[in-house]
Amino acid sequence: MLELYHSGRTTCSRKARLCLAEKNLDYVSHYVNLGAFEHHRPDYLKLNPNGVVPTLVHDGTAITESTFINEYIDEVFPDPPLRPSDPVLKARMRVWGKLADENGLSAVRVPTWSRTKKAGMEALKAKGDFEAVIARIPLKDHRDKYRLIAGEGFSEADFADAYAKMDDIYAKTEKALADGPWLVGEQFTLADINMLPFVVQFAAYRPELLDPADHPRTKDWHDRCMARPAVIKTYSPSEEAPERPPQSQPAA
Numbered sequence: 001m002l003e004l005y006h007s008g009r010t011t012c013s014r015k016a017r018l019c020l021a022e023k024n025l026d027y028v029s030h031y032v033n034l035g036a037f038e039h040h041r042p043d044y045l046k047l048n049p050n051g052v053v054p055t056l057v058h059d060g061t062a063i064t065e066s067t068f069i070n071e072y073i074d075e076v077f078p079d080p081p082l083r084p085s086d087p088v089l090k091a092r093m094r095v096w097g098k099l100a101d102e103n104g105l106s107a108v109r110v111p112t113w114s115r116t117k118k119a120g121m122e123a124l125k126a127k128g129d130f131e132a133v134i135a136r137i138p139l140k141d142h143r144d145k146y147r148l149i150a151g152e153g154f155s156e157a158d159f160a161d162a163y164a165k166m167d168d169i170y171a172k173t174e175k176a177l178a179d180g181p182w183l184v185g186e187q188f189t190l191a192d193i194n195m196l197p198f199v200v201q202f203a204a205y206r207p208e209l210l211d212p213a214d215h216p217r218t219k220d221w222h223d224r225c226m227a228r229p230a231v232i233k234t235y236s237p238s239e240e241a242p243e244r245p246p247q248s249q250p251a252a
């Protein structure tokens, strides 16, 4: 049995949901409400010690890290294949995964956390719960960022750095797609799946990035990706990816 712990609409959750949808795999969906800090509860930390989403559980075994989750899915359920067999192309595919995990995630976090987490932090501070909640966060980097959001927020330099990373990723997709139609050539692969949620989310904050005058190949790739049935399914509001998080469950 496959189970996915995810938060629906976050970039990393979407990566894993996209891969499962491309494979047409059934899974039990467990929504993890980040706003209610469900990802820092002891029961979830047993599955994912970093306290982040997503986590795939396959027959009771937890797999973490969205890029590795997707490789695992492709290895165990090889049809249709989402990794090139050519070792050079496979290495290139992994470079896209690394770029998504490092620069993609750190870039998207600046505008996303600024918009989605500030009110929650204010509420925690008002209730006097802030320090206790922060102390339960396993990753120091996340503890520091939550503190920043609760205080002065990301600086102009943080935004400039995030925007530079977005520009760099769009420049890289534009260059790679000259040899397309997909990011590593002829085959639609995990490179496309792992990068798409970032390209989409960057454009949600900066629509000009998808201007065909500036990034014609990336715009065309984006549109072809968004027309795939698995992508339509993943991006449509659904019970597992609601507009608003469902009611938080009581802590286990």
Ligand SMILES: N[C@@H](CCC(=O)N[C@@H](CS)C(=O)NCC(=O)O)C(=O)O
Binding pocket: 010, 011, 012, 013, 034, 039, 051, 052, 053, 054, 064, 065, 066, 067, 101, 105, 142
């Ligand atoms: N490298 C990890 C990063 C996971 C991650 O940071 N996920 C975000 C959502 S995209 C998260 O759980 N954030 C925790 C929070 O918002 O407190 C992966 O790709 O699985």
